[in-house]
Amino acid sequence: MNQDTLTLTPQQLIRKRAAGEPVEPGAPPQIHQRIINVLLENSMGALIRVVNMFSARGFNLDSVAVGVTDDPTISRLCIVTSGNERVISQILRQLNRLVDTIQVDDVTGADFVERELCIIKVRCRGAKRAEVLQVNEIFRGRVVDVTPDVLALEIVGPTRKVDAFVNLMRPHGIDEIARSGRVAMQRAPQPEHGPEHD
Amino acid sequence: MPSASTAAAVADTPQRLRGKAAVQQYIGKKMSGAEIFLHALEAEDARVVFGHPGGAVIHVYDEMARVQPNFKHVLVRHEQGGTHAAEGYAKATGEVGTVLVTSGPGATNTVTGIADAFMDSVPIVVFTGQVPLPLIGNDAFQETDTLGVTRSITKHNYLVRAPEDIPRIVHEAYHLARTGRPGPVVVDLPKDVLMAEGVFRFNEAIRMRGYSVPHECDEVRLRRAVRMIESSQRPLLYVGGGVINANACEALTEFARHMNIPVTTSLHGLGAFPEDDPLSLGMLGMHGMWWANQAVQHADLIIAVGARFDDRVTGMVDRWAPHAAIIHIEIDKSCISKNIYADLAFNADARAVLEELRPLVRPRKVKRWLNKIRDWRKECPLSYADDGELRPQFVLERLRAKTGGNAVAITDVGQNQMWAAQYLKFTQPRSHITSGGLGTMGFSLPAALGAGLGLRAYGIDKTVISINGDGGFMMNAQELAVAAAHGVPLKVVIMNNNFLGMVRQWQELFHENRFSHTDLTDTNPDFVQLARASRCAAFRAERPDQVEDVIDQAWAVDDRPAVMEFRVVKEEMVFPMVPAGKSSDEMITSRHAPETFV
Ligand SMILES: Cc1ncc(C[n+]2csc(CCOP(=O)(O)OP(=O)(O)O)c2C)c(N)n1
Numbered sequence: 001m002n003q004d005t006l007t008l009t010p011q012q013l014i015r016k017r018a019a020g021e022p023v024e025p026g027a028p029p030q031i032h033q034r035i036i037n038v039l040l041e042n043s044m045g046a047l048i049r050v051v052n053m054f055s056a057r058g059f060n061l062d063s064v065a066v067g068v069t070d071d072p073t074i075s076r077l078c079i080v081t082s083g084n085e086r087v088i089s090q091i092l093r094q095l096n097r098l099v100d101t102i103q104v105d106d107v108t109g110a111d112f113v114e115r116e117l118c119i120i121k122v123r124c125r126g127a128k129r130a131e132v133l134q135v136n137e138i139f140r141g142r143v144v145d146v147t148p149d150v151l152a153l154e155i156v157g158p159t160r161k162v163d164a165f166v167n168l169m170r171p172h173g174i175d176e177i178a179r180s181g182r183v184a185m186q187r188a189p190q191p192e193h194g195p196e197h198d
Numbered sequence: 199m200p201s202a203s204t205a206a207a208v209a210d211t212p213q214r215l216r217g218k219a220a221v222q223q224y225i226g227k228k229m230s231g232a233e234i235f236l237h238a239l240e241a242e243d244a245r246v247v248f249g250h251p252g253g254a255v256i257h258v259y260d261e262m263a264r265v266q267p268n269f270k271h272v273l274v275r276h277e278q279g280g281t282h283a284a285e286g287y288a289k290a291t292g293e294v295g296t297v298l299v300t301s302g303p304g305a306t307n308t309v310t311g312i313a314d315a316f317m318d319s320v321p322i323v324v325f326t327g328q329v330p331l332p333l334i335g336n337d338a339f340q341e342t343d344t345l346g347v348t349r350s351i352t353k354h355n356y357l358v359r360a361p362e363d364i365p366r367i368v369h370e371a372y373h374l375a376r377t378g379r380p381g382p383v384v385v386d387l388p389k390d391v392l393m394a395e396g397v398f399r400f401n402e403a404i405r406m407r408g409y410s411v412p413h414e415c416d417e418v419r420l421r422r423a424v425r426m427i428e429s430s431q432r433p434l435l436y437v438g439g440g441v442i443n444a445n446a447c448e449a450l451t452e453f454a455r456h457m458n459i460p461v462t463t464s465l466h467g468l469g470a471f472p473e474d475d476p477l478s479l480g481m482l483g484m485h486g487m488w489w490a491n492q493a494v495q496h497a498d499l500i501i502a503v504g505a506r507f508d509d510r511v512t513g514m515v516d517r518w519a520p521h522a523a524i525i526h527i528e529i530d531k532s533c534i535s536k537n538i539y540a541d542l543a544f545n546a547d548a549r550a551v552l553e554e555l556r557p558l559v560r561p562r563k564v565k566r567w568l569n570k571i572r573d574w575r576k577e578c579p580l581s582y583a584d585d586g587e588l589r590p591q592f593v594l595e596r597l598r599a600k601t602g603g604n605a606v607a608i609t610d611v612g613q614n615q616m617w618a619a620q621y622l623k624f625t626q627p628r629s630h631i632t633s634g635g636l637g638t639m640g641f642s643l644p645a646a647l648g649a650g651l652g653l654r655a656y657g658i659d660k661t662v663i664s665i666n667g668d669g670g671f672m673m674n675a676q677e678l679a680v681a682a683a684h685g686v687p688l689k690v691v692i693m694n695n696n697f698l699g700m701v702r703q704w705q706e707l708f709h710e711n712r713f714s715h716t717d718l719t720d721t722n723p724d725f726v727q728l729a730r731a732s733r734c735a736a737f738r739a740e741r742p743d744q745v746e747d748v749i750d751q752a753w754a755v756d757d758r759p760a761v762m763e764f765r766v767v768k769e770e771m772v773f774p775m776v777p778a779g780k781s782s783d784e785m786i787t788s789r790h791a792p793e794t795f796v
């Protein structure tokens with residue numbers, strides 16, 4: 001490897017950099033997580049085609065969230081994936097290549113709002129229960145179901161907030177967990193003072 | 199993004215204008231879904247349908263007998279043959295090929311041909327019967343999830359849910375197959391939809407908001423291209439099948455000659471640029487010309503047109519063309535910077551870009567570069583032994599002499615394919631057809647059948663030659679009888695080396711001569727008898743001095759296929775060769791010099 005790097009031509013260096021492949025020997029691969037929004041014909045076949053394309057081409061698919069838009073013939077996908085520059089550009093192009101995709105946007109670099117919803121059942125009674133409820137309070141979660149042994153909590157926020165919450169619940173014993181996957185939306189461009197970011 | 203202009207442009211293609219005239223009398227009439235389907239095909243000006251009946255499409259065949267549509271139906275003997283025939287039809291004529299099969303096994307038999315068309319950008323539409331809508335998902339008799347099975351090998355696929363939808367979906371299918379980067383489209387037709395009644399309407403416009411044909415060819419890009427070309431000392435054009443698909447061969451030839459830039463082509467690019475032109479370097483890649491690969495490795499600019507940097511072209515991709523900046527002109531954006539980063543890309547129609555670019559660039563003065571290439575040519579020319587044995591290269595040279603290049607050669611897969619690519623010296627677009635991307639043995643014979651019928655349907659008088667190995671010929675030999683039944687005067691060559699020759703070559707070079715299951719000596723049929731039993735003329739040559747005679751006899755047959763078996767040397771190898779995964783610098787040029795030849 002070392003030798004190869006030393007003998008790279010300028011053109012080979014350009015290619016490696018463009019692909020996001022490490023140029024220095026031993027450097028870690030430059031893998032980034034990306035959030036991609038897709039507007040899609042609202043049909044079962046269209047959704048399967050997108051998911052199938054990820055598996056057929058060996059791309060990562062960390063999460064997908066799907067829902068219909070205000071136009072009932074169009075659904076919107078929020079895809080979380082990862083890869084180096086070359087892989088991401090391939091993913092975007094392969095998505096665009098599908099006949100059913102109407103629009104593909106990589107929102108990662110842009111200013112965007114991102115949310116994930118999580119419902120979590122935590123096993124707790126007595127003093128433990130107060131502790132759980134306190135954490136829930138701090139995270140602005142909601143209690144959606146209660147039994148003597150179990151609390152079901154709903155938490156909404158950016159994925160890292162959901163992750164943090166789940167980690168705090170773990171010691172109490174998580175009975176069941178359901179996460180929606182991320183949804184994201186680019187912010188409208190704000191003149192001067194925009195709203196606070198979370 | 200959706201573009202308004204596509205809709206308008208589509209409605210007036212010559213095919214549609216002819217089609218509309220043909221179906222005028224049926225517009226607005228009530229009829230069965232099956233009949234609507236037949237008229238929808240007429241509306242696309244489909245001239246030949248390669249099909250095979252079965253329960254799910256029996257109503258279509260019934261209406262065919264009753265309505266007598268204006269296209270010719272050709273009953274193939276295996277649905278795989280049908281898809282390859284449609285590919286041959288499409289590649290030879292530039293029109294969309296059509297296939298009609300039944301559900302279940304009929305549909306699954308088409309899968310190889312669909313995958314082949316997907317890899318090689320061949321416009322075909324495959325209509326598959328399906329069980330009635332209410333039965334779908336019930337494991338009904340001859341039910342297969344055809345949409346699921348073909349999803350990743352089609353440009354798009356459809357399930358039709360109502361007879362009235364048929365004209366729109368058929369129209370979209372042909373439009374998708376033909377435009378942009380061409381490819382296969384599957385339309386699944388449930389039996390109850392074909393039986394139900396509906397009104398036939400002529401679909402006037404395409405409305406697909408997710409599909410449009412790109413045209414990224416602006417001032418800025420053009421100016422950058424001019425700068426890159428004018429500052430290069432060692433420019434090279436690398437041309438693929440996309441140039442032929444875009445009907446851009448003339449534009450390319452003018453471009454190269456005007457600018458004095460040498461041209462090398464991929465396997466599918468053969469014929470896009472005349473090989474007798476002094477600027478032609480022939481094919482590059484695994485079994486390409488040694489000098490063409492040398493040119494790649496030394497070029498400082500590669501203009502890739504309608505090509506996708508396949509691994510059979512690049513070998514080890516990290517070491518391919520290490521000094522070359524890349525300009526990539528390509529209609530499929532996903533091919534750009536996929537394997538090799540493009541410093542400048544035109545995601546657009548090849549002809550449009552070449553025509554816009556040509557007047558902007560001054561001719562290149564690259565005498566030293568061209569001289570260098572001339573020297574490489576002398577250093578390592580193509581050669582084979584002239585020792586009285588019958589060798590395939592000799593046969594190909596005699597065939598070339600017979601046709602003067604004015605024929606369509608359709609090759610199978612293996613050594614025969616590579617020798618044909620090396621020795622037939624193509625000078626015309628659409629004169630070379632092969633299975634490159636998928637490498638499907640059994641492609642040639644049915645594809646030749648389709649090409650022959652396609653050329654006939656468009657009134658083009660050209661000899662069609664099918665070149666086969668003894669292994670691959672057996673994979674779709676059943677279509678010989680079909681070619682005979684339709685009086686297609688194919689010239690069918692079997693290069694019989696009594697071996698799965700290409701595998702044998704790898705076994706000799708990389709597996710210490712362990713010829714595991716590749717020797718066919720005792721298992722091949724008598725090809726001459728097989729051909730005669732299929733109502734074809736058949737001839738055999740075992741020595742070089744018989745070749746001329748056999749070719750002349752075969753060419754004298756004009757009412758059915760003529761099969762020529764050439765008993766060639768089994769040990770013959772295809773050289774030069776870049777071993778799989780090696781760099782283009784590391785070509786093996788003979789079995790005695792496996793060390794790197796630089
Ligand atoms: C359907 C299919 N099966 C297997 C292969 C692998 N394969 C590639 S070339 C080849 C040998 C072909 O032998 P033959 O048709 O006699 O041609 P030759 O190489 O001898 O000219 C094989 C088995 C293939 N390409 N296609």
Ligand SMILES: [Mg+2]
Pocket residue numbers: 667668669693694695696697698699
């Ligand atoms: Mg053979």
